[in-house]
Amino acid sequence: MCDYIYSDGSKCQEAPLEGSRYCALHISFEEGEKLVWREKLEELKLSAVARKLQAGDFNFEGAYLYTFPLTWEVLEEFGIKEIEDNIILSNANVLEVIIRGREDKPLKFKDLLIYNANIQELYITNSQFHGIYSIPSTVYGILSKKTNDLVEDSNVSIVDPNLFKIEELQTLLDSNCYVGKLYIILCEGSTLWLNGLKSLTIVLSESNVTDIWFNSSMITELVLGKNLSVSNDINLKFSAIKTGKLIPPIKIGGRLYLNYTNIHSNRFAVEMFNLAKRLFKESSRPEDLDNLEYHFYREMVARRKWKVELAKEDWKITNKKSFKKLFRFLLVKFGGILEWIFLDVPIKYGTSWKRLLSIWFSLVLIIFPILYLLTGTVPGIKSYWQAIYFSIVTATTLGYGDFHPEGLGTFLASLEAIFGTFMWALLITTLGRKYLNSS
Known part of the structure; x- marks a missing residue:
């Protein structure tokens, strides 16, 4: 039998490849390609996947796969009408995961578990499932750009109900989850709870979600696209965001928390803090007053810096040759300094x-x-x-x-x-x- 031992203590029942202690599923790419040609190894791995699917076994923990195809065409070939269990790819190394249903028949399953996984690209379309458990996995691409046409026609539903308890908060903050591109498009009734992410491009568009939590995350680009509807709150506390954009209309039923969030782009910071301020202003809860003041102050600081940036860019467009635009830039810069001295330092724009x-x-x-x-x-x-x-x-x-x-x-x-x-x-x-x- 294969020497791989699952996390529950059981041993893999697959036969090992000749010359190795591991089966086709669990042998590493490097070791396997020393025994057979890559094309042959890929064929052996796909055959092993087919055997497990045919047996109704969706546990691929620790597997090394070039591709993991889970489509209605494959399932129907084995007479599988529905998936009642979780799809497990924990501790797996997979170059490409394809989970795809049909427009008239979404692929339904419980949870996708990818703890401690290394996944180069993850494509999900026309699917409905309860949760994505990815912390602390490494995912380099989720619904990458080359499948935008597929994503736009998809009907993906992600539901992640109360994944983490309060005592697990420190684990979340210390998590090590890397995601290249995360596209959540055409989602229904989902809670997105992906705290502690790093190096992300996140696009949320044309979706109806309950809550969005990206606490303590490092996000390269955050796009909140048109027709995004969030029933409750968006929480981005303690995060670092390089840039992004808001594409209206966006509907948020709760509040937008940006406490201790560093947004590098002053333009995007103005948009985000202004939106957060308006949401807190609409709230009737007394405890939201401090948050209203905080987000107003952060908006004003970003607006002051953005004015200077715009004036500087306007001067640079002329290759720094326009004396009039240079004078305007210096005037705006001096005005920003005065604003900082008389309005920011003493009263934090009337909030302190x-x-x-x-x-x-x-x-x-x-x-x-x-x-x-x-x-x-x-x-x-x-x-x-x-x-x-x-x-x-x-x-x-x-x-x-x-x-x-x-x-x-x-x-x-x-x-x-x-x-x-x-x-x-x-x-x-x-x-x-x-x-x-x-x-």
């Missing part, structure tokens, strides 16, 4: 009154009093407490007149008075915005 008060107290109660004492430019001030008193009176523009600055002190006092007036205006704006959002 705590930061504003921290700055106010730090400057009025510590920085300016120390400057008045060190410079000695306010006659009569001999102690730190007197310096604090003068600083507060100056910042609030009360001006009792019991202390009169001289020389450099007049400049410091004038600067503090301007600062105090500006800070009060920002505080009123911030608190007013908080009140309006909460109501």
Whole structure:
């Protein structure tokens, strides 16, 4: 018998190839091609697959296959009308997996298990199944571009109900799942829970799904295509996304979570954070107020950076020869710096009154009093407490007149008075915005 031992402890019942301890299914490509020609090895492996399918056995754990064809044509050849078990490709190495039904008769099965698998390309079309369990597998291509015509006519339904429990969260965050291209098109009633993915191109389009979870993922390109409908939430927390696009109309019944998500493309960041902000604004839950403020702030930061990028690109188009566009770029850049100094740093675009008060107290109660004492430019001030008193009176523009600055002190006092007036205006704006959002 073959020396391969399945994860449940049972041994493979297939006969080993001559000169090897493993059967045609479990012999590696390298070892097998030393014994026979590749074409012959491929033929032996397909014959082994056919025998298992004919016996109603869909467990291909640990198999080395050039191709794994699971189509209605193949199943009907063996008199199989339906698949009642899971399709298991865990720990397998497969160059191409083809799972294909017909438009009038989708291929139905329970789950596709590809734990710890190495799969070069995975094609699924006209199929309906409960779940895809891929963590921590390596999948280099799922529904790749060369099958776009096939995908667009398909009726794929992916349902992944509550795959992971809370205690398994750390496993998800530490998972090592690599996917080249993931296309979810024309899906019905599915929960997509694929946390911890890396190096992805994800396209979600013309589908009705329940939830989308891609926490702690590294995504090269994320496309939320037209007619995408999500009943509940889209969760992309702690993820890194290089670029992407939103193609309306998109309907999201819940919320879009982008907390601690880094989106490299400022254009896409503006689109995503704006969408998230609008969804949180429509929510009536009090706990969503903080998320509304957070996503609004992230949108404004991305919008500021995007403006500078657009102006710079506009100047580069002229091969950096247009003085007018260079001047516009520098003006936008300078405006961005001022926006950062006066709106981002002190109040985070009106979302943080705590930061504003921290700055106010730090400057009025510590920085300016120390400057008045060190410079000695306010006659009569001999102690730190007197310096604090003068600083507060100056910042609030009360001006009792019991202390009169001289020389450099007049400049410091004038600067503090301007600062105090500006800070009060920002505080009123911030608190007013908080009140309006909460109501």
